[in-house]
Amino acid sequence: MPELRRDPVVGRWVIISTERGRRPSDFGRPQASREPGFCPFCPGHEEKTPPEVFAVREKDSRPNGPGWMVRVVSNKFPALEIEGELNRRGEGIYDKMNGVGAHEVVIESPDHDRELSDHTVEQISLVLTAYRARMIDLARDKRFRYIQVFKNHGEAAGASLEHSHTQIVATPIVPRRILEELKGCQQHFAMKERCIFCDIIDQELSIGKRVVVENKDYLAIQPFAARFPFETWILPKAHQGAFEQAFQGNFYSLARILKETLMRINLTLSGPPYNFVVHTSPCNENNGPSPYHWHLEIMPKLTRVAGFEWGTGFYINPTPPEDAAAYLRDTQVPAESLSMPRVGM
Amino acid sequence: MPELRRDPVVGRWVIISTERGRRPSDFGRPQASREPGFCPFCPGHEEKTPPEVFAVREKDSRPNGPGWMVRVVSNKFPALEIEGELNRRGEGIYDKMNGVGAHEVVIESPDHDRELSDHTVEQISLVLTAYRARMIDLARDKRFRYIQVFKNHGEAAGASLEHSHTQIVATPIVPRRILEELKGCQQHFAMKERCIFCDIIDQELSIGKRVVVENKDYLAIQPFAARFPFETWILPKAHQGAFEQAFQGNFYSLARILKETLMRINLTLSGPPYNFVVHTSPCNENNGPSPYHWHLEIMPKLTRVAGFEWGTGFYINPTPPEDAAAYLRDTQVPAESLSMPRVGM
Numbered sequence: 033m034p035e036l037r038r039d040p041v042v043g044r045w046v047i048i049s050t051e052r053g054r055r056p057s058d059f060g061r062p063q064a065s066r067e068p069g070f071c072p073f074c075p076g077h078e079e080k081t082p083p084e085v086f087a088v089r090e091k092d093s094r095p096n097g098p099g100w101m102v103r104v105v106s107n108k109f110p111a112l113e114i115e116g117e118l119n120r121r122g123e124g125i126y127d128k129m130n131g132v133g134a135h136e137v138v139i140e141s142p143d144h145d146r147e148l149s150d151h152t153v154e155q156i157s158l159v160l161t162a163y164r165a166r167m168i169d170l171a172r173d174k175r176f177r178y179i180q181v182f183k184n185h186g187e188a189a190g191a192s193l194e195h196s197h198t199q200i201v202a203t204p205i206v207p208r209r210i211l212e213e214l215k216g217c218q219q220h221f222a223m224k225e226r227c228i229f230c231d232i233i234d235q236e237l238s239i240g241k242r243v244v245v246e247n248k249d250y251l252a253i254q255p256f257a258a259r260f261p262f263e264t265w266i267l268p269k270a271h272q273g274a275f276e277q278a279f280q281g282n283f284y285s286l287a288r289i290l291k292e293t294l295m296r297i298n299l300t301l302s303g304p305p306y307n308f309v310v311h312t313s314p315c316n317e318n319n320g321p322s323p324y325h326w327h328l329e330i331m332p333k334l335t336r337v338a339g340f341e342w343g344t345g346f347y348i349n350p351t352p353p354e355d356a357a358a359y360l361r362d363t364q365v366p367a368e369s370l371s372m373p374r375v376g377m
Numbered sequence: 378m379p380e381l382r383r384d385p386v387v388g389r390w391v392i393i394s395t396e397r398g399r400r401p402s403d404f405g406r407p408q409a410s411r412e413p414g415f416c417p418f419c420p421g422h423e424e425k426t427p428p429e430v431f432a433v434r435e436k437d438s439r440p441n442g443p444g445w446m447v448r449v450v451s452n453k454f455p456a457l458e459i460e461g462e463l464n465r466r467g468e469g470i471y472d473k474m475n476g477v478g479a480h481e482v483v484i485e486s487p488d489h490d491r492e493l494s495d496h497t498v499e500q501i502s503l504v505l506t507a508y509r510a511r512m513i514d515l516a517r518d519k520r521f522r523y524i525q526v527f528k529n530h531g532e533a534a535g536a537s538l539e540h541s542h543t544q545i546v547a548t549p550i551v552p553r554r555i556l557e558e559l560k561g562c563q564q565h566f567a568m569k570e571r572c573i574f575c576d577i578i579d580q581e582l583s584i585g586k587r588v589v590v591e592n593k594d595y596l597a598i599q600p601f602a603a604r605f606p607f608e609t610w611i612l613p614k615a616h617q618g619a620f621e622q623a624f625q626g627n628f629y630s631l632a633r634i635l636k637e638t639l640m641r642i643n644l645t646l647s648g649p650p651y652n653f654v655v656h657t658s659p660c661n662e663n664n665g666p667s668p669y670h671w672h673l674e675i676m677p678k679l680t681r682v683a684g685f686e687w688g689t690g691f692y693i694n695p696t697p698p699e700d701a702a703a704y705l706r707d708t709q710v711p712a713e714s715l716s717m718p719r720v721g722m
Contacts, residue, residue: 035697039602041561041573042554046602047693054606054695056645056704059679111685111693124580125573126601182684190683199685207689209387216386228386228470235469256471257384257391261399300401309688331687334404338535339527340456340544342676343654344552348392348456350399352380359401 033113034131036204045205047111047131072108073195075100075142082106085136086165088158102158103139104166104200110135111201118175118204134170134202138162139195147185147196149294153370156287159198163310164276164283166200171276171315176202178210178314181275186305189333206314213311217323227271229325232256242353244360245292249285252293254353254360261351262301262360264293264330273322275312290328292370296360297332304332378458379476381549390550392456392476417453418540420445420487427451430481431510433503447503448484449511449545455480456546463520463549479515479547483507484540492530492541494639498715501632504543508655509621509628511545516621516660521547523555523659526620531650534678551659558656562668572616574670577601587698589705590637594630597638599698599705606696607646607705609638609675618667620657635673637715641705642677649677 035048072080075098083096086104093099106114112133120129140148140159148156167179183198184190206214220228236242236253244252244264252266266289272278278286297306312326341347380393417425420443428441431449438444451459457478465474485493485504493501512524528543529535551559565573581587581598589597589609597611611634617623623631642651657671686692 037602039600040565040577042557043561044602044604045691046604047691048603048697049693049695050697053697053700055700056607056647058695059606059646059649123601124584125576126580178689180685180688182688184683188681190681201685203689203691207691209688209690212387212690216388220385231470232385235471239469255384256468257382257389258393259389259391261404262401301404302401304404307684307687309684311688329688336533336535337682338529339652339654340525340546342652343525343527343554343656343674344523344546344548345554345557346390346392346548346552348394350394350403352393352395352398355398355400 033116034111036129036131038127040125040127044208049111071144071193071195073137073139073193073197074144078103081137082108086162086169088162098142100142101155102141102162104162105137105139107135107137107199112203129204132175132204134173134176134200136166136200138166138198138200140197144195148183148198149291149298151291153284153287153291156291157283160278160283160287160290163198163200164278167276167312170200170202173202175204176315177206178203179312180207181310181312183306183308185307186333189305189307191305210311210314214314214324217325221323227323227325229267229327230271233267233269242357244296244357245289247285247289249279250289252289254357256353258349258353258356259347260331261334261349262297262304262332262356263349263353264297264360265327266290266293266330267325267327272326273313273324275310275326278326288370292365293330293360295365295369296363297330299365300359300363301332301334304334306330306332378461379456381474381476383472385470385472389553394456416489416538416540418482418484418538418542419489423448426482427453431507431514433507443487445484445487446500447486447507449481449507450484452480452482452544457548474549477520477549479518479521479545481511481545483511483543483545485542489540493528493543494636494643496636498629498632498636501636502628505623505628505632505635508543508545509623512621512657515545515547518547520549521660522551523548524657525552526655526657528651528653530652531678534650534652536650555656555659559659559669562670566668572668572670574612574672575616578612578614587702589641589702590634592630592634595634597634599702601698603694603698603701604692605676606679606694607642607649607677607701608694608698609642609705610672611635611638611675612670612672617671618658618669620655620671623671633715637710638675638705640710640714641708642675644710645704645708646677646679649679651675651677 035050036045038045078096082105084103084105088101090099112131114134116130116132118129163181170179180201217228242254255265308330310328313322313324380395381390383390423441427450429448429450433446435444457476459479461475461477463474508526515524525546562573587599600610653675655673658667658669
């Protein structure tokens with residue numbers, strides 16, 4: 033069972049893998065034993081993954097067989113384990129608990145060679161629908177406080193399998209980063225009785241210079257204090273605390289702006305590795321009005337995070353967000369790629 | 378002039394380079410125009426760097442000529458600029474100020490091919506003396522609130538020049554990471570009237586399982602909640618708020634434990650890239666008793682930080698600190714490398 037440990041000075045939790053602990057000789061080598069050329073996420077290899085927990089399937093196709101359009105399975109090498117109690121305990125001045133949680137993989141399509149932005153808007157909608165379904169289901173487990181959806185694209189961004197996928201981790205504590213954002217939202221609301229993200233959206237729309245693309249429901253911007261070059265946030269224009277609330281599960285508009293934003297990043301930067309993360313409300317705050325405003329943060333990996341950043345938490349961004357937004361806006365995107373969807377199965 | 382911008386939600390400051398802004402085509406290529414095979418840090422090339430601000434030199438040698446043992450110069454491509462006022466100002470809901478600060482480079486020895494741990498203990502003491510001298514001098518500038526000393530070793534850790542060096546950045550605000558640690562120290566002191574780092578040191582010494590090496594004055598441990606495999610902290614055993622207070626400038630004991638710790642890391646992990654950072658008290662808190670306890674954090678780069686970590690601030694460490702400490706302790710270090718110093722000039 034992995035262990036969750038708390039740093040006694042700053043309160044940061046870490047996950048320590050106690051069972052599959054890596055030895056010095058394990059680093060710098062490809063992880064786990066994989067047959068070269070074999071992809072466990074491709075259709076026909078369904079038995080190579082743990083059983084599916086969600087899938088969008090053709091009629092009459094069977095669970096854990098081919099015929100799926102999107103498939104969600106448990107991670108074969110989970111960072112947290114689904115079975116067990118938290119068992120919070122001390123060790124002298126230190127605090128720890130069992131590494132209980134869920135770790136799932138969203139296989140975004142049966143197609144091994146297409147990345148997320150290569151798909152039709154309709155297919156991307158199905159992927160978002162899978163995120164939502166798993167978030168709602170996992171949040172029912174009272175042990176979990178937060179559901180983190182994130183994507184590592186490209187080896188430099190931490191992806192260990194080529195076939196395009198997203199990961200979902202349910203954690204038994206609300207992560208620091210979310211607590212910090214929540215606190216910022218609450219402080220702003222206490223002062224102004226307004227949502228700070230709504231205020232950001234208003235200002236960005238009125239200035240325009242950091243806007244990458246917008247549609248009726250969503251906005252993609254370079255944030256004012258971007259940590260990374262070409263860091264891009266996608267936000268719903270209306271105030272919504274949780275991702276699950278997004279237009280009652282109709283993700284067409286979000287899929288469209290996500291596809292266009294990723295295409296612009298790929299075309300402008302020659303298909304860089306990137307991470308994206310969904311930031312949403314903690315599990316127990318999904319009901320009623322939320323001080324939070326969910327959004328998606330895309331971070332292309334163009335620079336290295338080095339000693340200065342690790343030491344200070346301060347980032348050096350070599351590309352002003354205004355310039356990055358202009359580069360992304362000015363890139364030509366083939367119009368037909370964003371036209372009416374055809375499910376390309 | 379670079380700009381410091383504050384994230385309005387979480388209060389994180391970033392440095393935006395407005396003048397040498399990098400374009401999409403600049404990423405993925407080696408930075409700046411450098412003559413291949415030419416090293417601006419080697420003796421005889423002193424005119425290729427900005428003038429030195431500190432040096433340990435042979436008698437009768439002249440500033441900015443050969444004959445130095447350690448040399449500190451301004452960074453030719455500084456992240457922050459030394460001239461100017463802060464000029465704090467707003468932009469709607471956003472806050473920014475001029476990117477005023479200092480950015481210096483400590484050239485650790487004249488020898489191009491030796492990394493820090495290859496040097497004699499005496500030579501490493503000179504490097505530490507240079508850190509201290511610059512910290513004291515920079516802290517006199519009332520615009521600066523924090524002096525960050527950090528080292529990037531190896532390309533994967535962000536080093537862009539081979540010749541072993543350390544960087545020093547003076548910032549006009551206290552970085553987040555330091556504020557968080559200070560807050561943790563203050564809270565612990567308010568509850569217990571003791572320093573939390575002193576409590577950590579007591580517990581680690583009595584348990585022993587996370588101790589890598591110790592001497593009379595210092596201790597090297599794997600922290601209980603290590604973010605990274607083989608993350609190693611070196612702490613003074615006595616309570617000391619600021620690095621500059623370290624034994625009235627006699628760094629022999631620190632140089633010795635730093636050399637041995639880096640040697641153990643290099644031998645155990647085949648010379649990995651690493652970052653280290655000195656965490657010390659902010660500039661205006663160096664006088665009188667400090668709630669802080671300075672220390673040095675070494676982070677070998679063995680794993681990639683990916684979407685989960687960026688999204689949550691939560692880290693997954695695949696090597697339990699107890700195992701890492703045992704690997705590092707069990708590695709044989711040639712005794713003569715730590716014996717009485719000879720200045721190897």
